[in-house]
Amino acid sequence: xxxxxxxxxxxxxxxxxxxxxxxxxxxxxxxxxxxxxxxxxxxxxxxxxxxxxxxxxxxxxxxxxxxxxxxxxxxxxxxxxxxxxxxxxxxxxxxxxxxxxxxxxxxxxxxxxxxxxxxxxx
Numbered sequence: 001x002x003x004x005x006x007x008x009x010x011x012x013x014x015x016x017x018x019x020x021x022x023x024x025x026x027x028x029x030x031x032x033x034x035x036x037x038x039x040x041x042x043x044x045x046x047x048x049x050x051x052x053x054x055x056x057x058x059x060x061x062x063x064x065x066x067x068x069x070x071x072x073x074x075x076x077x078x079x080x081x082x083x084x085x086x087x088x089x090x091x092x093x094x095x096x097x098x099x100x101x102x103x104x105x106x107x108x109x110x111x112x113x114x115x116x117x118x119x120x121x122x
Contacts, residue, residue, distance in 0.1 A: 002028050002111040004092045008077075009116030016120075017080045022092030022113055024073040029096050031075040033066065034106060035088035035118075044104025045090070046077060055103055059085075082120045089115040 008020035022031060032047035046056045046066035054066055065078040075092060093109035101108050 002026060002094050004031075004094060004111055004113035006090065006092050006113040006116040009090060009118045011119040011121065012082055014083060014120055014122045016082055017078070018082065018118060019079065020077040020090055020116060020118075022075040022077075024075070024094060027070075027073055028094040028111070029098055030103065031068065031092060031094045032103060032109065033075070033077050034091045034093055034104075035086075036091070037085075037088040040088075042091070042106050044106070047103045048075060049098075057104070079118070082118075084120050084122045087118060087120050089117050091115045 003025040004022055006022045008018060010018060012018060030049045033045040034042050035045050036042040044057055045060055046064055048054050048066045048068050063081045067076045092113040094111045095109045
């Protein structure tokens with residue numbers, strides 16, 4: 001099992017920015033950000049594999065940037081121009097498999113962090 005610890009959440013005004021980090025206890029091929037707002041299903045946000053392959057959800061394209069520091073086993077999510085609809089608990093998830101199934105299918109991930117709360121006020 002891989003341990004994942006998220007950080008960087010907070011409360012901001014609409015249009016401001018936050019940068020999240022997820023530190024993994026060891027190397028793992030794919031790391032993905034999910035989020036879940038009250039009353040809504042958990043949804044994929046952005047994913048990045050060890051080789052640099054990136055996929056974003058349509059709702060965050062152009063505003064969020066995902067990156068990895070492979071030497072530190074860390075996944076980042078730079079969130080710019082935040083909107084109230086971005087308010088959610090943000091989770092980091094990871095899996096070892098290479099390109100098997102939908103990258104935003106949450107049941108395919110074996111390891112999850114505890115989450116970090118992002119709140120955006122209008």
